[in-house]
Amino acid sequence: MIPYGRQDINQADIDAVMEVLKSDFLTQGPKVPAFEKAICDYTGSAHAVAVNSATSALHIACLALDVGPGDRVWTSPITFVASANCALYCGAYVDFVDVELASGNMCPKALSKKLALAAETGVLPKVIIPVHLAGHSCDMQTIGDLAKQYGIKVIEDAAHAIGGSYQGFKIGACQYSDITVFSFHPVKIITSAEGGVAATQNAQLACSMASYRSHGITKDPAILLRPDEGDWYYEQHQLGFNYRMTDLQAALGLSQLTRLNEFVSKRNKFAKDYKLALSGTDITLIKPMANSESAYHLMLVILPDIADRKTVFDEMREKGIQVHVHYFPVHLQPFYLNFGFKVGDFPQAEAFYQRLLTLPLYPTLTTSEFSYIVKNIRLQLYSLTAINQ
Known part of the structure; x- marks a missing residue:
């Protein structure tokens, strides 16, 4: 995995x-x-x-x-x-x-x-x-x-x-x-x-x-x-x-x-590679502000409307790729519902969550692993597009 x-x-x-x-x-x-x-x-x-x-x-x-x-x-x-x-x-x-x-x-x-x-x-x-x-x-x-x-x-x-x-x-x-x-x-x-x-x-x-x-x-x-x-x-x-x-x-x-700058540099390089590799798809990459440099702890993407995220998630996991979702809105956690929070309280957070997916990103990610991830996420989107046409 x-x-x-x-x-x-x-x-x-x-x-x-x-x-x-x-x-x-x-x-x-x-x-x-x-x-x-x-x-x-x-x-x-x-x-x-x-x-x-x-x-x-x-x-x-x-x-x-x-x-x-x-x-x-x-x-x-x-x-x-x-x-x-x-x-x-x-x-x-x-x-x-x-x-x-x-x-x-x-x-x-x-x-x-x-x-x-x-x-x-x-x-x-x-x-x-x-x-x-x-x-x-x-x-x-x-x-x-x-x-x-x-x-x-x-x-x-x-x-x-x-x-x-x-x-x-x-x-x-x-x-x-x-x-x-x-x-x-x-x-x-x-x-x-x-x-x-x-x-x-x-x-x-x-x-x-x-x-x-x-x-x-x-x-x-x-x-x-x-x-x-x-x-x-x-x-x-x-x-x-x-x-x-x-x-x-x-x-x-x-x-x-002592290796922090090296780690951040590699993470930013992979983020740029993801941007290039996923160009031409309907995936939206979450980007940092213009006046900042991100540490890129996570590679967050927004899937297009045609994509059933659970299907994409399950299929990617089936292929040995541990995609993830960061995060389910805190106010909708069962514990916080007890305080009176409810669906609709923070609509942009809820909308953001609905299409969110985290792709693998870390300094020791290999070129072959990266290519395998990109190949499979693109195949998932291609299959879903074909089904919806």
Whole structure:
């Protein structure tokens, strides 16, 4: 089976992990802060807080921005459920902003309209979480300007997007947001096996997130209630969690980071090859904004109206090609239906989902595998066109 995504692990990655296994530190050691610094150096962020998953990073980002019971958080309905769940963990209410049909990203026009109505009714969100779907940046300047206008904080869900850029800045520089969250799950751009990072330019937010990831515990003499107790002493100042990244994960992430630009370059090359290979068909490729470079975590395409997606999906899987669909709209998940969401609430997101398909894309995809994928998707469309004529 040709997967839709796959990690690329080389000998240097293995050696980096083996070095930690032979060291004195397996959990909290020097590799975690080294990885955090490397993320800062790459993205241009001032601070980075490494955790055990991007879901954890989203959670502590919300907590650091004081999201709590009674607050509102808005995100995209076209995303993995963690983008919304993180607010519920804090006791907040979740709502969604419809997407652009062309990109699947949060629609600035829909956001502007929704914010204006919310301001009139006194139900503005505390935080907005735009999602860089497939590694394509949202229109962060417009979203950031709207957030600033209404006094709202912004968390960029960049789980798909490390290595991408917007307006000449690496995603993670937070020029229009308060915090940016990355994922290092195996199918993402780089991997630490599992893991995530929350990047920010704000030292106070970084300090708060670092506390939340480790049980709310501190050893900082500057804030200890009993600073003279002894070197063994620590204090819990708030309710936190065990969200820490291990040195094993950080070592793998550090090694992978050295090849990040190479990975992104290969992904963009395959995206261009898909565009050329599928030209002349009725397939529409989801493209990044003109003033950005995508990390191309996913190769999203929109099938034509004549195509029965389930038939295409099943036939491609039958041929050993693991096509996928990213994502079923969150507001229509059974759990979220319990909150009163329903079909028709976000029509563009629902329409976007209906014809969406994910084709395999990863750096180690071979030329023969690529040709096989393109040949079969074109055959599927040809067969469906013949049937419908």
